[in-house]
Amino acid sequence: MSDPFRLSAFLPYRLAVLSARISRRLSAEYGRSHGLSVAEWRVMVHLQRCGEVSVREIHNCVNLEKSRVSRAVSRLAAAGLVRKAAARTDARLVSISLSAAGEAALTEILPAAIEVERRLLAAIPTADLAVFSRVIEAIHATLDTDPEARPRSPMDRTADD
């Protein structure tokens, strides 16, 4: 029979497996210390970078469904890591920002997370990493032209500048 289909050589599968494995390893860091989920982690990181923002803005920046952001923020607020306030100019928006406890948690977690990434990439030649990034970007670019594909966050398109 003809060349059987090998799941383990199929790009979507390979990326899903690798991504899941890395995510799980990473959440062993920030999950153990503060019980954060992936969504909560992304929200916290974005808040540290961008200060006071709305749900919609987080949704647009970190590739999370708006309902997912809303719930993640609620959980973080319940845990005291985040503040929710009504925006001054527009009563529809919610102004979200890190609390002191949230900043402290992030200051503690962030180095560990960066260290995980560093270890994963330590043995890889710089030139290979550049190619790796280029391929990722090329795949995204192809998806950008595909009407059936989800659009990606604008912020992800300017990753390297």
Added chain:
Amino acid sequence: MSDPFRLSAFLPYRLAVLSARISRRLSAEYGRSHGLSVAEWRVMVHLQRCGEVSVREIHNCVNLEKSRVSRAVSRLAAAGLVRKAAARTDARLVSISLSAAGEAALTEILPAAIEVERRLLAAIPTADLAVFSRVIEAIHATLDTDPEARPRSPMDRTADD
């Protein structure tokens, strides 16, 4: 202040976003036609390749939690795409195999899935793809030596031979 942490440059985030985007684009193919989830898709593909297998075996081969496999198989059986039978030699095992309808569905879906992958990789130089695979493998290798990381399926380690 010092170099702020950019989520969009963080490897785990970048891979998660890319993988999710590809997965969603792909499931637009096999989800639209037959309503398959990712878990069900993986089970079907594995069955086509390996014939009669047990839940445990699928679990070991396609990076799915055993309960996830069990439920995916149950759903597929309910949809008539898969057969479940008691194994002859060992009454604990369940012998799972594609039904005629399952084979037909897969024959219909597989080319579309492969085409999606082909399009995504079409514009990428062969040399870059080789580097890309090498980097993926290197990251996996690092994770393999990490006691905190989940082990990966043995079958994924022999992807290219």
Added chain:
DNA sequence: CGATGATCGTTGCGCCTGCAATGATATTGA
């Protein structure tokens, strides 16, 4: 102004998942 339509955040619903516990069967070793 006032009405229509757009935007924002939340929530209800159904589904899927991970984990642990369970029951059933095999294997091991005294």
Added chain:
DNA sequence: TCAATATCATTGCAGGCGCAACGATCATCG
């Protein structure tokens, strides 16, 4: 042979997710 242990698949449970619908607020324009 039989008790203790291991393996296999399923299931209960709690929780997160995606999607659509909703109420609340704002913007637009007649």
